[in-house]
Amino acid sequence: MLAALVVALLPLPATTTSAQAADASRAAGSAVTVTGKKGKYDDFSSLEVTVHQTEQLRAQGVRVSWTGAKPTETGFRHNYLQLMQCWGDDPAGPRREQCQFGGSGLTSGGGWTSLRQIDGAPDPAETQYVGNGQGESYVPFHPANGDAPTTGSRDWTYFGSLDTNEEPYGITHADGTGEFTFPMYTDQEADQLGCGAPVKQGSTVKGRSCWLVIVPRGDHDVDGTAGGAATPLLSSPLTASNWAQRMVVPLDFLPVGNSCPADRAERRVTGSELVTDAMSSWQPALCSAPGGARFAFSQSGEGGARDTISRPAAGAPGLAFTVDPVEAPADGPGVVHAPVAVSGLAVGFFVELPDAGQLTSMRLTPRLLAKLLTSSYQKDVTRSRREIPEHVKGNPPSLFHDPEFQEINPEFKDWGPTSLPPMSLMVQLANTDTTRMAWQWLRSDREAREFLSGTADPWGTKVNPFFANIGLATDESVSDFPKADPTRTTVTIDGATLEYGTTDVAPYVQDMHDGALRTRRGNNLETTTPAAGSNGSPAKLVNTPPLPGERMVLALVDAASAARYGLQTAALRNADGAFVTPTTGALLAGVATMKESPVPGVLGTDPGAAKGSAYPLTSLVYAAGYTNTPAADRKDYAGLVRYAVGAGQASGVSPGQLPPGYAPLPASLRTQARAAADRLQNAREAGEDGDSAGTGGSGGGDGAQSGGSEGGGSTAGLDGGAGASGAATGGGDPAADPDADASPDASATPPDPDKQNVAESGGLTPSTVLGIIRWVLLGVLVAGGLAALSGPVLLRLSARKSGPGSPGVI
Numbered sequence: 001m002l003a004a005l006v007v008a009l010l011p012l013p014a015t016t017t018s019a020q021a022a023d024a025s026r027a028a029g030s031a032v033t034v035t036g037k038k039g040k041y042d043d044f045s046s047l048e049v050t051v052h053q054t055e056q057l058r059a060q061g062v063r064v065s066w067t068g069a070k071p072t073e074t075g076f077r078h079n080y081l082q083l084m085q086c087w088g089d090d091p092a093g094p095r096r097e098q099c100q101f102g103g104s105g106l107t108s109g110g111g112w113t114s115l116r117q118i119d120g121a122p123d124p125a126e127t128q129y130v131g132n133g134q135g136e137s138y139v140p141f142h143p144a145n146g147d148a149p150t151t152g153s154r155d156w157t158y159f160g161s162l163d164t165n166e167e168p169y170g171i172t173h174a175d176g177t178g179e180f181t182f183p184m185y186t187d188q189e190a191d192q193l194g195c196g197a198p199v200k201q202g203s204t205v206k207g208r209s210c211w212l213v214i215v216p217r218g219d220h221d222v223d224g225t226a227g228g229a230a231t232p233l234l235s236s237p238l239t240a241s242n243w244a245q246r247m248v249v250p251l252d253f254l255p256v257g258n259s260c261p262a263d264r265a266e267r268r269v270t271g272s273e274l275v276t277d278a279m280s281s282w283q284p285a286l287c288s289a290p291g292g293a294r295f296a297f298s299q300s301g302e303g304g305a306r307d308t309i310s311r312p313a314a315g316a317p318g319l320a321f322t323v324d325p326v327e328a329p330a331d332g333p334g335v336v337h338a339p340v341a342v343s344g345l346a347v348g349f350f351v352e353l354p355d356a357g358q359l360t361s362m363r364l365t366p367r368l369l370a371k372l373l374t375s376s377y378q379k380d381v382t383r384s385r386r387e388i389p390e391h392v393k394g395n396p397p398s399l400f401h402d403p404e405f406q407e408i409n410p411e412f413k414d415w416g417p418t419s420l421p422p423m424s425l426m427v428q429l430a431n432t433d434t435t436r437m438a439w440q441w442l443r444s445d446r447e448a449r450e451f452l453s454g455t456a457d458p459w460g461t462k463v464n465p466f467f468a469n470i471g472l473a474t475d476e477s478v479s480d481f482p483k484a485d486p487t488r489t490t491v492t493i494d495g496a497t498l499e500y501g502t503t504d505v506a507p508y509v510q511d512m513h514d515g516a517l518r519t520r521r522g523n524n525l526e527t528t529t530p531a532a533g534s535n536g537s538p539a540k541l542v543n544t545p546p547l548p549g550e551r552m553v554l555a556l557v558d559a560a561s562a563a564r565y566g567l568q569t570a571a572l573r574n575a576d577g578a579f580v581t582p583t584t585g586a587l588l589a590g591v592a593t594m595k596e597s598p599v600p601g602v603l604g605t606d607p608g609a610a611k612g613s614a615y616p617l618t619s620l621v622y623a624a625g626y627t628n629t630p631a632a633d634r635k636d637y638a639g640l641v642r643y644a645v646g647a648g649q650a651s652g653v654s655p656g657q658l659p660p661g662y663a664p665l666p667a668s669l670r671t672q673a674r675a676a677a678d679r680l681q682n683a684r685e686a687g688e689d690g691d692s693a694g695t696g697g698s699g700g701g702d703g704a705q706s707g708g709s710e711g712g713g714s715t716a717g718l719d720g721g722a723g724a725s726g727a728a729t730g731g732g733d734p735a736a737d738p739d740a741d742a743s744p745d746a747s748a749t750p751p752d753p754d755k756q757n758v759a760e761s762g763g764l765t766p767s768t769v770l771g772i773i774r775w776v777l778l779g780v781l782v783a784g785g786l787a788a789l790s791g792p793v794l795l796r797l798s799a800r801k802s803g804p805g806s807p808g809v810i
Helices: 002-009 018-028 273-288 302-310 364-372 403-408 434-442 446-452 512-521 559-564 582-591 630-642 669-684 753-760 766-801
Strands: 032-035 048-051 060-067 080-086 167-171 178-184 198-201 206-209 211-218 247-251 264-271 294-299 319-322 335-352 489-493 496-500 530-531 540-542 552-558 572-573 618-626
Touching: 032 247, 048 247, 060 211, 080 178, 167 178, 178 512, 198 753, 264 302, 273 294, 273 319, 273 335, 273 403, 273 512, 273 559, 273 618, 273 630, 302 319, 302 403, 302 434, 302 618, 335 434, 335 512, 335 559, 335 582, 335 630, 335 669, 364 403, 364 434, 364 446, 364 572, 434 446, 434 618, 489 530, 496 540, 512 552, 512 559, 552 559, 582 618, 630 669
Parallel strands: 264 294, 264 319
Antiparallel strands: 032 048, 048 060, 060 178, 080 167, 080 211, 198 206, 211 247, 319 618, 335 552, 335 618, 489 496, 530 540
8 A cells, every 4th residue: 555655646757768858958958168367468267158058059049158257348448258160170179260250340449350350569479470561460261171261351252241150249247247149150151160061970970060269358458558448459369369368168060961861762841931940950850760751841932832732743842831721722632731830920139238238128019010011210211310201200210219119118218329220120021921920910900900001109100101002901911021112312432322222221031040140140231331442343332230239130030040049039919918929838829829720620820819828920830741642752741740740849959859949739739730641641542532622631530629710719738748649649540551550650750759658568658557557556545545444344333233142143
């Protein structure tokens, strides 16, 4: 009985394997702290810098924080940190020629420096690079790929102000602390560094390692000159004296590119950017299993992806990721939909307030987003402070000057500057389902809808009139972000007249990942600054990198890209008036408010229904496949779905896991997806034609999903836990396919931990087995207790019935 009680009270074991747990914690536990040292002129021995992730890195943002530093003065002239990414195979660390620094064009005090330039007084310790006879000293950059080194301080062959990831000014606050999110580059973003390039080590492929170098700067320059208010530091961190103070942190990168063996069958997949980060994680895991397919994913607009499935052509992808469902024509192939990922849109931002550090939170209403998307602020139309176009002259200069914004973001109540750098919202040019969802959200809000229709807000701000009559308030088919204002601003330099428009003030981004990266860099790449021509070239408009402390960039991005680059995300006001950020819980709550789409069994976005803790711009991504592709293709596509909703839903940064920015699928949707995978794989073998357009949900008939077309439908079991066990384990239904193996098919995908546990326990997961044992032992415990209590009672009753003279009494 005591043993039964002890076992009954033991916690259930986790279904995650120990290897998975180790992989999941590896990156989280890879923080490294390094300490500064005393220099010739400044003492950095109290400085401690922590790089919060150093393993399993990809192209991403990495948090760097520090303590024990001297505060940075106003103007950023002294006391700051300089950070750079470097390559190098020497275990002791990189050489200065291997570091990407000098391309930003910034020096303290707002001046300019040349690439890797060593300005100002000469460094007494510098003996290697002492000038080229023209008064120029520079450290040449040697690229990792073995190409020729740079030949001068203005050699922009490998990186420059538009694409460097260096941080010239890591600002320290009054309490001696600082923090910065550093954008790490891989071989794909910067092949001159080569970080993460595949390197074969025995039978495994590793990513090439790299380094993060931190150079602290104090009050003195390399010649001992003490800094003053008017005397900024002018020397490069790469000059010998400053380089001697460097702090070096090794970086371990995941291999980049598709390392799947070329002899594997290739299966083409296309579709929504919302699943790009997830697919980049799932692909290597899918390929690593014996016989696993080689999935070639191409990101595309969801509309084109739907056309690929509804009107398939020879050689076209057989599986597409989409948010809105595929409505297949009646005479076309059957279509199966399987939910695979929960994510959403987010307004990511990187905003530095002068003398106050980075902004960590922001609230936005639908009407504020409508103002940003319609170029209704003065600085969204022109950067000129003197010639404001009449049609926006009565509106605020920027979002941060808007009384509506200041009312819900009181830190901007006393905001005054009007000549600050870009504050426009970056968006992508493509037509997408998520863009349509954003406009759907704005139309669902009365204030935003009325603003888009031409009604001024309570403070007098009106929509840019060029956007008032293009149907944004009523047209449900809008799926792009138009830049309808044709205004051109004229500037003159060296006698040349130049013009720029709204697409130069806030250029489109290639995709949402690009928008997140530009935001992380703090530069939207606007080209509005006139530059004189040189060497016979004409004058032109160029990008001017914002100065430290004045970087203010916003972008509409996917939640996964925002998380990847460590962006802050705005809290959006939902239908209940609550301001919600895209956390895991808020995304799952958003799924719960979705309604059934025109295709039965498939949920559709309904941002206006988001209430309580629900995030309004939540998206549910479906994998849609048609059923007349070859059987081998459908088997592999079904394997992808099963992996995606099985092991692929374990959150983490290891290959095969669900990256940050996604919420694990609810159990009911996993069950639906597994059933859909079975239908996709077995449709033709079973003699079926597959799902018609009217039953595109395929798998919804298992009863897992409730709600529906009555509005405000819900999804049962929104717990984000492990998927259902038992019948929905995937691998094909033997009853439907006599030739199918009854065990899960390991040849198509790597083992799913859920399925592996089922197989090893005779159809029950470990938690189910122990759960049954618990109830049995609890039953034994209760029965034993009752027996123990009933013994004396039965004896007493027996004595009463067996008095003197009674039969049987001796």
